[in-house]
Amino acid sequence: MATGRKRSRLSNALFHLWGVLVFLFLFTPILVIVVYSFNTGRILSNWKGFGFEAYTSAINNEIIVNSVITSLKAAFLSALLATVLGTLGGIALARARKGAWWAIGLTGLLALTLTTPELVDGISFLPWFVTLGVDWGFSPVNNGMVRLVISHAMFSLAVVTFIIRARMGTVDKSLEEAAADLGANAWHRFKDITLPIAAPGVMAGALMAFTLSLDNTILSSFVQQPGYTPWPVYIFAAVRVALRPEVAAMSTIMLVLTLVALGLLGLVLKKTGESASGIVKTMAGS
Numbered sequence: 001m002a003t004g005r006k007r008s009r010l011s012n013a014l015f016h017l018w019g020v021l022v023f024l025f026l027f028t029p030i031l032v033i034v035v036y037s038f039n040t041g042r043i044l045s046n047w048k049g050f051g052f053e054a055y056t057s058a059i060n061n062e063i064i065v066n067s068v069i070t071s072l073k074a075a076f077l078s079a080l081l082a083t084v085l086g087t088l089g090g091i092a093l094a095r096a097r098k099g100a101w102w103a104i105g106l107t108g109l110l111a112l113t114l115t116t117p118e119l120v121d122g123i124s125f126l127p128w129f130v131t132l133g134v135d136w137g138f139s140p141v142n143n144g145m146v147r148l149v150i151s152h153a154m155f156s157l158a159v160v161t162f163i164i165r166a167r168m169g170t171v172d173k174s175l176e177e178a179a180a181d182l183g184a185n186a187w188h189r190f191k192d193i194t195l196p197i198a199a200p201g202v203m204a205g206a207l208m209a210f211t212l213s214l215d216n217t218i219l220s221s222f223v224q225q226p227g228y229t230p231w232p233v234y235i236f237a238a239v240r241v242a243l244r245p246e247v248a249a250m251s252t253i254m255l256v257l258t259l260v261a262l263g264l265l266g267l268v269l270k271k272t273g274e275s276a277s278g279i280v281k282t283m284a285g286s
Contacts, residue, residue, distance in 0.1 A: 030255070033248050033251060033252065034248075034252050034255070036245065036248050037054055037055070037245060037248035037251070037252045038050050038051060038052065038054065038245075038249075039051075039054060039245045039248070040053050040054075040245075041245065042244065042245075043242050043243070043244065043245075044242075044243040044244060044245050044247070044248055045243070053245075054244075054245035054246050054248065055249045055253075057245075057246045057249075058246040058247075058249040058250040058253075061246060063234070064246060064250055067230060067231045067233075067234040068231050068250060068254070070145070070148075070228055070229060070230050070231070071213075071214055071230040072214075073145060074145060074148040074149055074152055074213055074220075074230060075152070075209075075210045075211075075213035075214045076210065077145075077149045077153075078149045078150075078152035078153040078156065078209060078210075078213045079153075079156070079206050079207075079209035079210040079213060080206075081150075081153040082152075082153040082156045082157045082159075082160050082205075082206075082209040083160055083202060083206040083209060085153070085157055085160075085161075086156075086157050086158075086159075086160025086161040086163070086164055086205055086209075087160070087164050087195075087198065087202050087205070089106065089157075089161040089164070089165075090160070090161045090162070090163065090164020090165040090166075090167070090168060090198070090201070090205075091164060091165075091168055091194060091198060092106075093106065093107065093161065093165045094165045094167075094168035094169045094171075095168070095173070110157070110158035110161055110162065111158070113154070113155070113157070113158045114158045118155070118216070118218040118219050119218055121151070121154075121155065121218075121219050122151075122218055122219045122221065122222030122223065123222065125150075125151045125219065125222060125223050126222045126223060129141045129142075129147055129223060143225075143228075144223075144224060144225030144226075144227060144228025145228055147223040147224070147225065147228075148220060148223060148224065148228060151219050151220075152209075152213040152216055152219070152220075153209070155212065155213075155216065155219060156208065156209035156212040156213065157209075159205065159208050159209065159212065160205035160206070160208065160209050161205075163201050163204055163205040164201045164202065164205055166201070167197075167198055167200065167201030168194075168197070168198055168201070171197050175193055175197075176194060179192070179193055203265055204265065207261060207262065207265050210261070214231070214254070214258070216230075216232060217232035217233060217235075217236055220232060220233050221233050221236070231250070231254070235247055235251070
């Protein structure tokens with residue numbers, strides 16, 4: 001028994017060590033970028049000294065600021081669109097009868113969008129937008145922001161839908177049925193019962209959609225237009241020449257903003273009575 005306990009303690013220690021090494025491997029590059037954002041040199045990899053010149057240069061650079069604003073606008077609008085459609089789709093799938101053909105078809109279609117490479121999405125969206133805007137004269141899709149919002153929303157719609165479906169799948173339908181028995185119509189049942197229950201999943205899905213839009217590089221490269229260059233595409237173009245500290249500085253700012261948004265979401269979910277494990281499950285869509 002003593003030998004077995006020693007082996008168990010040793011295996012636990014090794015697993016903990018392995019976990020620490022994995023996290024170091026994943027987060028060390030991010031830490032390096034944050035540190036080098038304070039580099040006073042002209043090139044990111046050439047450390048000259050510690051300072052805040054990169055942050056002031058990034059904030060005063062009109063091209064960088066415009067690309068960041070474009071990314072934030074596209075992320076917010078696409079997250080809003082994906083959240084509205086994903087909430088409706090997720091609730092519908094959670095309330096669908098078992099074996100319903102439309103639910104199976106919709107689930108398969110959404111799963112297909114998750115597994116389709118972004119390169120294929122970009123190649124598909126670009127000629128489609130050109131056909132709608134140029135050949136058919138549907139002028140709204142000729143706007144660069146509209147293209148970014150539509151393509152990003154369609155990319156993240158499946159994620160939001162599955163998060164909402166997972167959230168609503170564990171909810172007892174008797175609450176809505178009881179409200180119906182008491183005379184509440186469909187709108188009041190949705191507004192007063194269904195939506196508050198789904199709210200943690202809705203917020204988690206919205207944040208996921210927002211983050212996916214900020215990270216989207218390949219799809220944005222295909223659908224972007226002059227004057228609507230998002231931040232990831234700007235970075236991708238800058239890497240070809242030389243990565244400057246201003247890019248690391250602005251990336252650090254956006255990282256901090258993302259972490260603040262994640263912290264606020266966790267706080268809101270905790271206020272709704274979610275446990276720590278419940279918050280993680282909501283964020284993971286399980």
